[in-house]
Amino acid sequence: MYGDNDYPYNPQGTYSYQSSPVQPDAGGHIPKEPVRKTKKSHGGLKKALLACALGLCFGLFAGAGIYTVNFVAKSLTGEEETTAAPTQAPSGIDNSMAAADPEKSGVISTNNSVTAVTTDVTGVVNKVMPSVVSITNEFVEKSNFFGQTIESQNKASGSGIIVGENDKELLIVTNQHVINDAETLSVQFIDGEQAKANVKGYDSDRDLAVIAVALDDIKGSTRGSITVATLGDSDALTVGEPAIAIGNALGYGQSVTTGVISALDRELDGNGGNKLIQTDAAINPGNSGGALLNINGEVIGINSNKIGGAVVEGMGYAIPISSAKPIIEELMTKTTKDKVAEGQESFLGISGVNVTEDVSQMYGMPKGIYVAQVYEGTAAANAGLVKGDIITKFDGSTVSSMEDLQKMMQYYAAGTRVDITIQQGSPSGYQEKTVTVTLGAKADQNS
Numbered sequence: 001m002y003g004d005n006d007y008p009y010n011p012q013g014t015y016s017y018q019s020s021p022v023q024p025d026a027g028g029h030i031p032k033e034p035v036r037k038t039k040k041s042h043g044g045l046k047k048a049l050l051a052c053a054l055g056l057c058f059g060l061f062a063g064a065g066i067y068t069v070n071f072v073a074k075s076l077t078g079e080e081e082t083t084a085a086p087t088q089a090p091s092g093i094d095n096s097m098a099a100a101d102p103e104k105s106g107v108i109s110t111n112n113s114v115t116a117v118t119t120d121v122t123g124v125v126n127k128v129m130p131s132v133v134s135i136t137n138e139f140v141e142k143s144n145f146f147g148q149t150i151e152s153q154n155k156a157s158g159s160g161i162i163v164g165e166n167d168k169e170l171l172i173v174t175n176q177h178v179i180n181d182a183e184t185l186s187v188q189f190i191d192g193e194q195a196k197a198n199v200k201g202y203d204s205d206r207d208l209a210v211i212a213v214a215l216d217d218i219k220g221s222t223r224g225s226i227t228v229a230t231l232g233d234s235d236a237l238t239v240g241e242p243a244i245a246i247g248n249a250l251g252y253g254q255s256v257t258t259g260v261i262s263a264l265d266r267e268l269d270g271n272g273g274n275k276l277i278q279t280d281a282a283i284n285p286g287n288s289g290g291a292l293l294n295i296n297g298e299v300i301g302i303n304s305n306k307i308g309g310a311v312v313e314g315m316g317y318a319i320p321i322s323s324a325k326p327i328i329e330e331l332m333t334k335t336t337k338d339k340v341a342e343g344q345e346s347f348l349g350i351s352g353v354n355v356t357e358d359v360s361q362m363y364g365m366p367k368g369i370y371v372a373q374v375y376e377g378t379a380a381a382n383a384g385l386v387k388g389d390i391i392t393k394f395d396g397s398t399v400s401s402m403e404d405l406q407k408m409m410q411y412y413a414a415g416t417r418v419d420i421t422i423q424q425g426s427p428s429g430y431q432e433k434t435v436t437v438t439l440g441a442k443a444d445q446n447s
Contacts, residue, residue, distance in 0.1 A: 121244050124297040125256050131162045131229035132291055134188040134248035135174060135197070135211075139181040157251030159290030160187065160211065161229050161299060163328060169200075169212040169336065170226075173328050174289030176202040176209040177306050181407070183339070187213055190254070193222045199411065201334035203327050205367070205398040206274060206319065207304060210331035229291065232298030234277065234320035237261050245281040245303055245316065247290025257282040262315065276317045277301045283316025292318040330396065337411035344413040346439035349378020354401040355390060366423040366430055367400055368392040378445070383437040385422065390430070393421035414441035 135158040143150050158178030164171045172187065179185060185197040195217040202209035215223075241261050249255045259281030266276045279292065283303050292301035301318030340346070352369040360367045369391040374380050391399060395418045399405050412418060416439050423430040 121242075121256065121258055121295075124244055124293060124295065125246065127297045128229065128246060128291060128293055128299075129254060130190045130225055130227045132190075132246045132254060133160045133162065133172060134158075134251075134253060134286075135160050135172075135178055135289065136186045136188070136251075137179055137182045138184045138186075140183055157248055157286045158288045159247035159286065159303070161289070161291050161302065162226060163210075163231070164228055164332060165215065166332075168215055170215060170218060171200065171332050172197070172211050172213065173302065173324075173331075174209050174211060175302065175304050175306065176204050176207045177304075178289045179209050179211060185211060187211075188253075189218075189222050189226050191222055191225045193219055198336050198338050200336050201331035201397055203331065203398045204404045205400045206324065206327055207306070208302070208319065208324055208327050208331065210328060210334070212336045230298050231321050231325060232294055232296070232300045234300045234322040237264060237277065237294070237300060239263060242295045243279045243281050243300075244293040244295075245279070245283060245287060245290060245318075246293065247283075247287035247303055249282075249284045249286045251286045259316075266317065268317070275320065275323070277320055279316050279318065280314055281316055283318075287316075334396070339410050340413040343443055345442040346409050346412050346414045346416060347379065347442040347445045348405070348409065348437065349375040349380040349440060349445070350385065351375075352391070352402050352405075356400075366390050366392055368423065369399060369402055369405060371422075379437050379440040383420070383435045385420075385435065385437075388425055390423040391420060392423055392432075395419060396421075409439070412439055414439055414443075 137156040137158065139154055139156065140151050141154045143152070156178070158174060160172040160174040160178075162170060163173045179199060179202065182199070185199070186194050187197045188194045195213045197211045197213045200210040200212045239261050243259050243261050245257045245259075246254060249257075259279050261277065262280050263278040264275075266278045267274070268276065277292065277300070279301075281292070283305050285305050287303045288305045290303045291299045292303050294300050299321050301321055302324060303316065303318045305316075350371050351373045353372050355365050355367050355370050357367060359365065371380075371385055371387055371389045371391065374385050374387060391405065393399060394405055394408050395412070397408065399408065418437050418439060419434050420437050421432065421434050424433055425431075
């Protein structure tokens with residue numbers, strides 16, 4: 001039997017033993033017996049195996065639980081998995097295009113419905129861009145500085161849409177405020193060529209105008225690259241359908257923005273009660289007069305950055321094309337006008353007060369210009385205008401303020417005969433009447 005030291009404890013955690021008695025050497029010393037280590041404990045390996053087993057069990061139970069929850073949820077909601085393609089696309093979407101390449105066409109299939117996402121509008125843009133032009137308005141801005149009038153030359157940019165032509169002219173519709181106070185107007189076409197334009201007619205109440213470019217001033221190559229826009233039906237629009245805006249944004253040239261029809265029949269303060277299309281497609285300065293299009297490339301509205309001004313963000317507005325068509329067609333028939341030369345300016349001979357929308361509703365008066373005074377011996381007096389008449393149209397174009405009337409008369413030389421539409425009061429209410437006026441010379445009145 002061995003004593004306690006026969007299996008001495010090793011600091012490394014093992015025990016050692018001596019295989020046989022040790023003999024002393026020649027010097028009488030007993031050498032140390034080499035220590036033999038036994039195998040370490042397998043406790044760590046067992047723990048690792050146990051952890052793996054527990055993890056595997058947890059994963060199996062968790063997966064089974066999730067599957068069960070999803071199965072129950074689908075059963076309660078009636079959802080079924082399907083890979084079938086949609087059978088019908090919404091209005092304006094080509095089903096064959098969607099099936100061929102949903103991502104490029106901008107159509108996403110979700111179970112039994114189709115959601116239109118306008119991501120690729122290259123086809124529409126290529127079709128319509130040649131019918132949209134950039135307009136540059138060069139005008140004189142007048143300001144008062146300590147009683148002195150200072151004039152400075154300025155430029156403004158806008159857009160227009162080619163809507164037709166006659167034997168001599170190419171006809172372009174735009175906003176009235178785009179051509180306001182113009183000394184000269186120029187139009188830039190899709191190929192970069194420019195030509196001078198003249199005013200044909202405008203309706204300031206609806207903010208619409210038609211300008212004309214002489215066909216002789218347009219190069220043959222340019223005529224081959226431009227097209228006449230197709231006018232659509234804004235009355236058929238639905239909220240949520242795609243909308244595409246093309247115009248001369250910020251005066252940098254034609255650009256494209258996309259969005260949806262956000263709302264219909266919008267009425268804004270200061271817009272005369274006109275109903276508008278609201279869209280989230282960006283409408284910036286320079287876009288005014290440009291085209292708002294549907295997914296088929298038809299013009300559904302005439303964009304106007306002026307509407308709403310700087311008080312809105314993420315919303316643009318357009319004049320519905322269906323309500324604008326009759327006005328555009330009338331303006332297209334007007335005689336093309338240019339500003340008269342100095343010394344030939346005309347004079348009507350009245351002072352007037354503007355009948356605004358608020359005044360009209362408050363007092364039951366027609367919108368227009370209330371004649372506050374008629375000067376004796378003038379064109380107005382000779383035509384029979386009297387105090388209390390309300391002027392509503394000048395040469396067939398709507399006028400709503402003295403400023404509108406004065407701007408219109410810049411295109412009419414002294415001696416021109418013009419039809420003026422007035423509303424005259426009577427016991428039964430206001431009655432419409434048309435009078436013909438031979439305009440006097442402004443120079444004679446100033447002398």
